[in-house]
Amino acid sequence: MLFKVFPAAELTRLYxxxxxxxxxxxxxxxxxxxGRPLYDFGVVHDFMELHLDYTQTIHSAKNWFLPYREDLCxxxxxxxGGDDDRNVDWHKEVDYxxxxxxxxxxxxxxxxxxxxxxxxxxxxxxxxxxxxxxxxANMFIVGHSCSPQPFCFxxxxxxxxxxxxxxxxxxxxDEHYFAEILSPRAFHLLEQIDCHDPDSSxxxxxxxxxxxKESLFVAHVDTxxxxxxxxxxxxxxVWQEWGEKCLSCGTCAQxxxxxxxxxxxxxxxxxxxxxxxxKQLYSCxxxxxxxxxxxxxxxxxxxxxxxxxxxxxxxxxxxxxxxxLCVGCGRCGQSCLARITVPEVIASVRASK
Amino acid sequence: xxxxxxxVQPVAAEEFExxxxxxxxxxxxLTGMEKLYQxxxxxxxxxxxxxxxxxxxxxxxxxxIGEAPFSxxxxxxxxxxxxxxxxxxxxxxxxxxxxxxxxxxxVSGPFGTHFPVEKMEGEDVLLIARGLxxxxxxxxxxxxxxxxxxxxxxDIIYGARRPSELLFGYEYAMWRQFDVGLxxxxxxxxxxxxxxxxxxxxxxKERIASGDPDCFREQTSAIVCGPPVMFRFVCDxxxxxxxxxxxxxxxxxxxxxxGRGKCCRCNIGSTYTCxxxxxxxxxxxxxxxxxx
Numbered sequence: 001m002l003f004k005v006f007p008a009a010e011l012t013r014l015y016x017x018x019x020x021x022x023x024x025x026x027x028x029x030x031x032x033x034x035g036r037p038l039y040d041f042g043v044v045h046d047f048m049e050l051h052l053d054y055t056q057t058i059h060s061a062k063n064w065f066l067p068y069r070e071d072l073c074x075x076x077x078x079x080x081g082g083d084d085d086r087n088v089d090w091h092k093e094v095d096y097x098x099x100x101x102x103x104x105x106x107x108x109x110x111x112x113x114x115x116x117x118x119x120x121x122x123x124x125x126x127x128x129x130x131x132x133x134x135x136x137a138n139m140f141i142v143g144h145s146c147s148p149q150p151f152c153f154x155x156x157x158x159x160x161x162x163x164x165x166x167x168x169x170x171x172x173x174d175e176h177y178f179a180e181i182l183s184p185r186a187f188h189l190l191e192q193i194d195c196h197d198p199d200s201s202x203x204x205x206x207x208x209x210x211x212x213k214e215s216l217f218v219a220h221v222d223t224x225x226x227x228x229x230x231x232x233x234x235x236x237x238v239w240q241e242w243g244e245k246c247l248s249c250g251t252c253a254q255x256x257x258x259x260x261x262x263x264x265x266x267x268x269x270x271x272x273x274x275x276x277x278x279k280q281l282y283s284c285x286x287x288x289x290x291x292x293x294x295x296x297x298x299x300x301x302x303x304x305x306x307x308x309x310x311x312x313x314x315x316x317x318x319x320x321x322x323x324x325l326c327v328g329c330g331r332c333g334q335s336c337l338a339r340i341t342v343p344e345v346i347a348s349v350r351a352s353k
Numbered sequence: 354x355x356x357x358x359x360x361v362q363p364v365a366a367e368e369f370e371x372x373x374x375x376x377x378x379x380x381x382x383l384t385g386m387e388k389l390y391q392x393x394x395x396x397x398x399x400x401x402x403x404x405x406x407x408x409x410x411x412x413x414x415x416x417x418i419g420e421a422p423f424s425x426x427x428x429x430x431x432x433x434x435x436x437x438x439x440x441x442x443x444x445x446x447x448x449x450x451x452x453x454x455x456x457x458x459x460v461s462g463p464f465g466t467h468f469p470v471e472k473m474e475g476e477d478v479l480l481i482a483r484g485l486x487x488x489x490x491x492x493x494x495x496x497x498x499x500x501x502x503x504x505x506x507x508d509i510i511y512g513a514r515r516p517s518e519l520l521f522g523y524e525y526a527m528w529r530q531f532d533v534g535l536x537x538x539x540x541x542x543x544x545x546x547x548x549x550x551x552x553x554x555x556x557x558k559e560r561i562a563s564g565d566p567d568c569f570r571e572q573t574s575a576i577v578c579g580p581p582v583m584f585r586f587v588c589d590x591x592x593x594x595x596x597x598x599x600x601x602x603x604x605x606x607x608x609x610x611x612g613r614g615k616c617c618r619c620n621i622g623s624t625y626t627c628x629x630x631x632x633x634x635x636x637x638x639x640x641x642x643x644x645x
Contacts, residue, residue: 070462072370073370073417075417077416077417088456088457089457090416090457092370092372092416092459094370110572121614121615122615125613125614125628126368126614126628127368127369127611127613127615128369129615130369130370131369136445171533187618232641234642260615260617261616261617261618261620262610262615262616262617262618263609263610263616263618264419264420264610264611265419266416266417266418266419266420267417268417275416275417277414277416279610279616282618284617289608289618290607290608290618291608292423292606292607292608293421293442293443293444293445294440294442294443295442296580296581296608298581298608298643299643304643308643311622311642312617312620312622315621315622315623316620316621316622316623316624318623319623320623320624323568326381341438
């Protein structure tokens with residue numbers, strides 16, 4: 001990895017160099033009831049809109065590479081006519097919908113690691129998902145350092161720093177930025193601004209910042225032997241207690257940076273000339289997630305679905321990819337209407353008797 | 354500064370949303386609920402190259418209506434001239450119930466794991482199905498019958514609620530001609546029913562009690578298809594009778610929206626039913642929470 005240091009004032013120049021394309025970054029959406037700012041990832045039209053000092057966005061940046069709704073294909077029908085539908089033929093067209101590159105400016109390490117995890121499942125295996133792959137291939141990612149919030153437990157999940165999955169990562173140090181460079185594209189970008197190689201005092205300053213960040217974490221999750229504990233406690237009554245609280249609303253999946261499950265529905269145009277196959281992001285907490293034709297539901301009770309969510313994140317994915325699917329961003333707990341948080345659920349299962 | 358566009362390999366893309374164009378060439382009503390559909394890939398080359406193994410499934414798509422997974426019911430020797438046995442119970446299957454010969458559909462696959470009938474050669478095979486489970490079981494039955502001399506004793510036990518709900522009745526005589534033990538049992542008799550009345554587990558218990566030494570051995574492989582409630586009862590009986598857990602194979606049903614391990618709807622623990630299943634050995638099932 002290459003490192004550079006540049007004056008904070010140069011950031012505007014960096015932004016402008018990237019602004020030839022579309023930039024998405026943390027923007028302010030309003031204030032909460034306590035007057036604290038609310039942030040979300042949105043299209044940035046001006047450098048002043050970019051809030052790199054943001055605490056945490058409400059939603060993850062997910063819908064820029066996994067849109068909530070997306071057409072998988074369209075069908076156009078030919079032939080037929082009248083009541084005779086036997087000779088109707090159709091033609092299928094696939095469009096990934098990627099026409100321009102996208103710059104994502106200001107992702108925190110948890111969200112970068114979320115992308116790395118999604119890459120494993122969506123781009124790996126026998127059938128890589130080209131809808132996601134094409135968006136990922138046309139993305140320039142600028143990461144930004146963060147300050148742990150009371151609900152952040154990324155350190156427990158090992159995702160508090162990103163070592164891959166970005167082009168450029170910026171850490172603010174007083175009046176300078178410490179830049180980590182991972183791609184030739186980022187290297188050439190920095191050639192165009194005023195920067196220098198870090199000296200030993202800047203190394204020291206960077207390492208001090210990491211140390212300081214580590215000391216700020218409040219929330220923790222004990223992940224040691226968690227896969228085994230989850231198997232052992234599969235029937236623990238504590239799941240039912242959480243199930244009674246859970247509203248099965250699916251909000252956690254909507255804000256989660258790694259939830260990728262979906263459903264598919266098809267639509268026909270009013271004049272029967274075309275049809276659309278549309279993918280919609282779903283949530284395993286929704287009632288019909290595992291229901292099949294004929295009426296059988298494999299997870300009919302709220303607690304079975306909540307438990308499944310934890311099993312997939314913290315056990316199933318670990319077994320398949322040797323890492324958890326949870327990045328510890330804490331968004332699910334922050335947005336949960338029933339105030340269910342990951343650290344509390346895991347701690348309660350670990351304490352089961 | 355230009356952020357360069359890069360394109361993913363078109364091959365992967367083809368595979369992801371690619372579906373064969375197929376035509377429904379024949380529809381045979383089997384019972385009041387189920388029909389057997391012959392579905393032929395339109396392109397002759399594609400049809401010949403379509404190779405599947407018993408127990409695998411396809412995603413059947415009716416443009417504008419929906420897409421759903423179905424076990425292939427036909428013999429693997431038929432390649433892309435498929436037979437699917439479909440019960441009209443959901444939105445899509447009720448629509449299929451009304452389509453006629455000549456309808457153009459999309460078929461993708463074959464997907465998933467298969468019943469390893471090739472590894473069962475030289476051994477005894479016990480095939481058990483209840484209800485619509487026979488749709489998944491018919492493919493391995495036909496595959497075994499086509500190479501009958503390679504297997505030891507072959508027994509089929511098939512249960513249904515009522516005699517009128519039994520599927521593929523016209524083929525039983527043909528199956529029996531291949532030196533196959535075929536036991537059929539129903540929950541409720543109807544007029545004219547001469548056969549036994551009861552549960553599949555009762556037949557199994559009788560066999561175990563009779564001490565027939567050829568029936569359950571370490572050299573026996575079992576294939577079990579049926580509704581979720583059936584698996585535990587049947588598989589536990591087989592295990593008690595001495596069939597090793599790793600030689601009992603079940604086919605699990607789950608909701609699926611892609612068949613390619615991406616929609617996550619069929620996920621059980623660390624496995625996807627579409628990729629790591631639908632056929633699992635009972636050892637894997639015991640290791641997966643909430644599999645059955």
